[in-house]
Amino acid sequence: MLGIRQIHHIAIIASHYETSKAFYCDVLGFTLMDEVYREARDSWKGDLALNGNYVIELFSFPQPPARPTQPESCGLRHLAFSVVDIDAAKRELEEKGVNCEAIRVDPLTDKRYTFFADPDGLPLELYQA
Structure with a gap:
């Protein structure tokens, strides 16, 4: 190994x-x-x-080329960050001007998550651990 x-x-x-x-x-x-x-x-x-x-x-x-599609491009799909309180984290991001998707529940894990993007559109995820 x-x-x-x-x-x-x-x-x-x-x-x-x-x-x-x-x-x-x-x-x-x-x-x-x-x-x-x-x-x-x-x-x-x-x-x-x-x-x-x-x-x-x-x-x-x-002049780096832009990401070809969102989010289903070959290569890195997204980065996920673990948080304790997703509601508080989402609220803090939005207070700083970051647009977040609605919080959803992962049907496989029953955990809550949301997506947002960095300044170049790289998809980022908050995942409540």
Whole structure:
């Protein structure tokens, strides 16, 4: 076996680095651990943590292509974040100007969830654990 223990990080390419950095840090509560401008690639790279754990590499590149469809594109479908109180989390997002779908119940797990999007339309999910 490979010995995989957990997911190390998720890489996201943003069309506007500062906008996405503000969204992930100021709206969702991630912490910027480190960032570097890579001049040869005209690209920013930010390392974001959640509760002290490195989770997301946030990149920028000049003119990245848009996501082809929502949400059923090949590749990453969405990122899901576990929350204790989905009603409070949804309300906080909406107070910060983030549009959320209505809360639904997963028929397989009986858990509550909702979807919203990052500034580039990447589908994100809140899932009540």
